[in-house]
Amino acid sequence: MSQTMTRSILPLTRRNLADSWRGLLGWTAGVAGAILLYVPLYSSFSGDNAGFEDIIGSLPDGLASTLGFQDLASGAGYVQATYLGLIGFVLFTIAATLWSSAAIAGDEESGSLELTLAHGVSRVQIMAERSFGVVLRLLWLSVVSALLILALNDSSGIDLEPAHVIGGCVALFGLGVLAASFGLAIGAITGRRSFASAAAAGISLLGYILNSLGNQSADVDWLHNLSPYYWAFGNSPLSEGADWGSLGLIFGISAVVLVLGGFVFNRRDVSA
Amino acid sequence: MTYAIETQALTKRYGKNTALDGVDLVVETGSVFGMIGPNGAGKTTAMRLLLDIIRPTSGSATVLGQSPITGGAALRRDIGFLPGELLLEGRVTGRSLLKHYAEISGPVAPGRIDALAERLGLDLTRHVRTLSKGNKQKLGLVQAFMHEPKLLVLDEPTSGLDPLVQQEFLSMVREAQHNGQTVFLSSHVLSEIQNAADQVAVLRNGTVVKVGDVASLRASAVRRVVIDFTDAAADDIRTALLALPQLDNLTVADGEVIQVTGTVEGHIDALVKAIAPFHVVDLRVEEQDLESSVIDLYSNEANK
Known part of the structure; x- marks a missing residue:
C-alpha cells in the first residue's frame, strides 16, 4: 500500500491548472472587463428618453434578430444580448477552443505528451483529468460572470432574479463545456491541434448560425432545434430561469463526446 | 535466466513504411543492453512500443513479464523512460516539474531528486524553458532514475551531455545495474555506450543486424586509418601494405610527406607491425561513423 500512499489526488489536473493560472488570470480579467463595461451601461439606455428602442428599430431588417437584440429594453434582454449571448459567448468559445486544443493535441504536437504517457498514468486518466482541468477553468469563468452580474444587479438597474442569473451562467458554462468537449475529443482522436481548434470553434459557430437563421422566420424556426446555442438561451434564462432539460442535453452530449474521444485515444498511437 | 525485455517478431508499420521489421530481442534481467544504429533504424520505435506509446502492427513484446498493453500504468511505474527528443x-522550475513526474511514477525516496541533480550538476531552481539542451537532458535523466525503476529505457541518453557528465551518467548506469535494475539504452555512436553496455544490438532499417558483446562488435568494426610517413619510398610502403588482407581502400599520396589512407576491419595489430620499419610521422585511427560501419556489417552479413 506504500504506492497508493504516494499517489496524490488528480496530479494531471493540478499540473494543468498550475501551468495555466496566468492565462486564467487574463481570461478572468477579460470576462470581468466585459461585464463591468456592458452591464452598467444599461441604466443609461433604459430611461424613457434613451430612445434605445428607436435605435434598434432603425437597424436593417433581420440584423437585430440575428444579433439577438429583439428585447434590449428589459434588463434580462439587455444582459442576454450584450454579455451572455454575445461577448461572453465569444470569450467562452475562444477560451474553450484554446484550452481544449492545448490539453491533449497541443501537448502531443509539442512532444511532451510522450513523457507523461511513459509514466504511471493511463490514457483514460490523462483524458479525464485534463478535461476536468478545462471544465474547472470554464466553471471559474462562469462563477466570476454570475458573481459580477449579481454584484451589479441593483446599481445597474437590470433587476434580475439571482436564480435566473445563475441559470443563465450555467447555460453559458454549458456552451463552453460543449465546445471544449469537441476540442478535447477531436484532439485526443487526431492528435492535431488545428483539427481540435476547428472542432471546438466550429460547434459553437454552428450553433450560433443555426440559431440566427432560425430567428429569421417561422419557416426556418425548426433550425432552432439543431442549435445548442438555442438549447441554452432559447427560453431566455435570465427572465424565465434555466431550461434544465436542455442544459442536461448539452452536458450529456459533452460527456458522450468526451467518452468517445477517450475511447479512441486509448487505442491509437501517440506520435511525437 | 529471466528477461526484462523479450520481443517476438516485433513489427511496426506506418502505411508502406516499415519502422521495425520482425525484431527478436532478449534483454537479461540485471544487464545493460545497448541498441545502436543510425537515425531511422527503429531504435526509438522499439522503445515507444515497450512503453505502449505506440502499438505493434504485429509481433509482441514482454516487459518485466507483462505485455506493455495489458500491463498499463502499473507496469510503467516500474520503468524509467528518457525520450530521444526531450x-x-x-514556466515551472525543474524541481516543480520533477515533483509532478514523481507523482505519476513509482515512489521516489526523500532526497533522491536532490542527490541526482547534484551528481549531474543540475540547478533545480531554474525554469525549465531557460535550460540548455544539456541541462534538459539532465532533468530527463533525473526523472528516469529517481524512482529506482526495475527497468530503465533510455533513448540517446548521452546526447547533449559534456564528457564529464557522460562519465557520471555511466557511473549511474553501473550503480543501477549493481542494484539489480536493467538498463536498455540506445545511441547512434558505439563509443558512447561501449563502456556501459554488456550486450549490444545493431539495428538497421528496422531489423537487428547483429547482437553481441561490445568487444566482438568492436573487433568487427571498420575503422579508417590515416598514416603520414617521411623519408621513405612510396612504392615500398605500398608494397608492404598491399600484403595486408585487413586493409582496404588503400590510397598512397606521394610527396614530401607520404600520406596513406585506408580502412581496416578488425584488429589493427598487423597494420601497426607492417608500418613499423618506416618512419611514421603521424598515425590516426578513426572509428567510422556508425552509419558506414553498420552498412559494412550489413553487407558482410549479406555476403556470408
Missing part, C-alpha cells in the same frame, strides 16, 4: 516547456 521537449520540456513551461
